[in-house]
Amino acid sequence: MTFDAPHIDYAGLSPVIALTAGLVAVLVVGLIGGRERQRVAVSVVGIGVLAVTAGLCIWQWGEGKDLVAGALRLDDLALAATLIAIAAAAFCIPLSWREEAYDRPLGTSGHGEFQALLICSVLGMTLIAQAQNLIVFFVAIELLSIPLYVLCGSALRRERSLESGLKYLIIGSVGSATLLYGLAFVYGASGSTDFGAIRDAVGGSVIDDPLLLIGIALAAAGLGFKLSIAPFHQWTPDVYEGAPTPVTTFMAVATKAAVFCALVRFFDVALGPAVDDWQPALAALAAVSIVVGNVGALGQDSLKRLLGYSGVAQAGYMMVAVVAATEAGVSALVFYLAAYALMNLPAFAVIVIRERETPFGDNIRAVTGLGRERPALAIALTISMLALAGLPGTAGFMGKLFVIEAAVDADYTWLGVMIAIGTMISLAYYLRVVAAIWMSRATEPAPTAMPAIAGGSQEADTAPTGARCAAIVGLLVLAAAATVFFGVIPSPLVDWAANAGQSIGSAFG
Secondary structure (H helix, E strand, O other): OOOOOOOOOHHHHHHHHHHHHHHHHHHHHOOOOOHHHHHHHHHHHHHHHHHHHHHHHHHOOOOOEEEOOOOEEEOHHHHHHHHHHHHHHHHHHHHOOOOOOOOOOOOOOHHHHHHHHHHHHHHHHHHHHHEOEHHHHHHHHHHHHHHHHHHHOOOOOOHHHHHHHHHHHHHHHHHHHHHHHHHHHHHHHHOOOEHHHHHHHHOOHHHHOHHHHHHHHHHHHHHHHHHOOOOOOOHHHHHHHHOOHHHHHHHHHHHHHHHHHHHHHHHHHHOHHHHHHHHHHHHHHHHHHHHHHHHHHOOOOEHHHHHHHHHHHHHHHHHHHHHHOOHHHHHHHHHHHHHHHHHHHHHHHHHHHHHHHOOOOOEHHHHOOHHHHOHHHHHHHHHHHHHHHOOOOOHHHHHHHHHHHHHHHOOOHHHHHHHHHHHHHHHHHHHHHHHHHHHOOOOOOOOOOOOOOOOOOHHHHHOOOHHHHHHHHHHHHHHHHHHHHHHHOOHHHHHHHHHHHHOOHHHHO
16 A cells, blocks of 8 residues: 655745744744843844745746645735735834833843734735635634734733733634634535635525525625724724734734735635625625725824724725726735835834824824924825825825726726725825824923833933834835835836736636
């Protein structure tokens, strides 16, 4: 009797292997004693792991193949989502260098824990973007979510952080349970966990099966919780405000990239033959999300809550690309996800810096008069706000334009109109921030001393000067410049996104 070992494509699995080995390495390095040495060593290893993984993704670009007996699909769509998540994680590591939640007293492993959880979440995002099996799909989304639950509540001395972690855990668990219940109904209707087999079954006699329709509805609701789609968005502003800002930055960008790509693979590929059943429902969710997100942001003084509601509206714009159910829609979605990352990262980076420079935290007063005090930060934040609003000359404008074009081509012109209306409403709160930056005098802080980070002096920890601040400023200026560059010369990013759309183009044939 002979035993035939299964074929393992190590090249295709190399990004997953690198992230798995990397998070173990980061945990081990995090045991190094000494806060400063630990921070440097862990950051070098963490950024190195992400850089190696990004290199492996680029190496595998253009390789469309199935992995692990068809449970995973390595294609340009999955690799695009992985690269966006890696870029967001790498950006967030410098933001955490002086974060109170991770600069713990001598002898603890705050940065090791933070970066290991960060890489673990990136691993979940990589797997969910590649998943084409219901079991892998659910396991990956939990691998993505559980580290974020911990990270949101990791600022143990801040009541709001603990509250945000608990809220995210409870509501995220409800979303996961709803998603799992929906996937069980889809399995019951199709008789398979493989996306290809589900597509074949849905294209046959089960297309009108009540089990399938209930499963689609529950799965859409479960994924709506993860994507902050209204009316499943209630947790978003509170969690964004309470979580440490580096964690909020990562959540806002990377989670959307991974889960939206998974949404495309699940609905446009596995449930493609049932498009007439789920397309109107997702279109309604997109419209509600656009309205609720933009209206909810109007009265916000907290910049993180404002960006949370903004994220709800932006998720509605991205959902329109999924509703289009075309190759052009997928390409528009990938372009918008990349642009969304470039637009949001500078905004959150400025919030991180101003939280440490002023006693106002993430309140809009922290950036009032910023144009006179810190012109580089002011320009970057202004570009970010204008790009999120979708003004011409920015990547946000091009992203909205491509999404509207895909919606019109798919006979959903009314959704394109909704995007235009939402954009007009959003100008009220985005331009309010811009006005505070350039047209108001700086708010005088109250005469109270700012708290020092445990284990360090107040002078060292409340004035983000020197190499650490320079690194953050350099990154946010680079992201802001890229936002303008891809708004003026979008063709490189368009070609990159088009490759991702073409990788699943056969699903629309």
